[in-house]
Structures are given as structure tokens and as C-alpha cells.
Amino acid sequence: MLDYTFSYGDLEYFLLILIRVASFIYAAPFFSMTNTPRNVRISLSFFVAILLYQVVPGQRIVYDTLIGYLVIVMKETLTGLLIGFGANLCFSVVAFAGHIADMEMGLSMATLMDPTTKQSTSITGIYYNYMVMLMLIISGLHQYLLKALAETYTLIPINGAILRSDRLLASMVEFMANYIIIGFRICLPIFAVMIILNAVLGVLAKVSPQMNMFAVGLQMKVLVGLSILFLSTSMLPSAASFIYDQMQHMVSVFVEDLMP
16 A cells, blocks of 8 residues: 655655745746746646655654744745846846847837736847747757756755855856847857948948938848848757856856855
8 A cells, every 4th residue: 555644754755845946936037938837837836846756865854843933944945036037147148149139220219018028128139038938948958957946956945045145146246247248249240240231321422422321220220230130040949059058057156156
């Protein structure tokens, strides 16, 4: 016969696993999309927690009062949120690259409501967002995130996280220093062609002052920018691979900063 006994200690331990998993899914990319139903996210968190509960070695949670248990709950919540935030932070570079591209093409005023983030985003930003997300999903992003979450229980046991604010802040500053560089690498073809086009339009404005360069240049920028955006689609897999590597690095850095 199967043994279904379940003590209060087991329940407390399972709830702590569930809290970290739910916090991670709430902040991690792909899982945290607002167009993903909440029931799906809650169900996924519950079933992943059940699987991890069967694999993670059990340990005795030491606390004296209810406040002590709440402190452990808060630590697990912050652990899941920080690890998920480290992965989601890399994906925000795509929207930044889209804003730069639209600013150069003259489409910065044409914004759309992104259903995944419920924020006003540029057209190119949404294009980059969906294309890169699709490529990351094909490359196994969801599998990597779940594997990384499972490995955190080996590196950071329950109630074992140490919040080192100085190291976390240093990791954030290090990434933000490369934030602009990564964004420019993604939209570099459009940015470079727009610089050349502006130089050509400047020469034409001097050669033919009677031409309305504002009207001509606005149409030329949109036409050339969309053409380069279409031609540079073949470069998006390398950009997605670069973002994937940065995401792995940031998750590893955040986990190392939380390790005991």
C-alpha cells in the first residue's frame, strides 16, 4: 500500500519550496508574460514544487515563533524574485534596442501597447521582442530556467540564502554598464545605415537647397530603415544567442551572490 502520511513539518517545507518556485515564475521571462493566464502560472508553480519536493533532500527548518517562519518565507520570496529578475533583466535589452532603432527611423512616436508587458512599446521593440523570444523558446529557454531553478536548491538550500546587497548592487552596476553596448549591438545595422543616410541627405541639402529635405528625408528614413530591418532579420539568431549567454551569466551571478 502507498503511504500518504504528511506531517506539518513536511507541509511547511513544501510551502517554502512552493514560495520560491512561484516567486521565480512571477519574475522570470516567458513565464511572467501577462498574456499567460494566472491559472496556468499557479498550476505550473504547484506541479513544479511537487516535483522538486520529491527530489530536493529534506531538511529540518529551525524557527521558534510565527515571525521566524515569516522571515524564512520572505527570504525564499526574495531568492526566487532576484533569480527571476536576473534572467528578466537581460531580456529588457531588446526593448531598448527597438527604441533606438525607431528613434533613428523616425518612428519613435508610433507606439503600441505590448500585451506581454502592458506597456507602451515602439514598433521595432515589439518586433524584436517577439522574434527574440520565439528564438529563445526554440532554443530551450523554458527548460534552462526550470533547470536553473532546480539547481538553486542544491546551491542555496531552504533558509540558506544570504542577501549581500553590496554584491548584488555591484552585479547590477556591472550589467548596466554593458546594457547600452548590448542594445547597440542589436540595432547596429539600422544605426549605421541611418548615419550614412543622414550624411547623404546633408550633402544633398547643400547641393540642392530648393529641395525639401525634411519631407524627403522622413520618407527615406522610414523606407531605408524598414528595408534594413527586414534584411537584418538573419542576424537576430546571433543576437538571441548573445542574450541567452548574458541571461545564463546573470542568473549564475545572482545565485553566487545569494549562496551561503
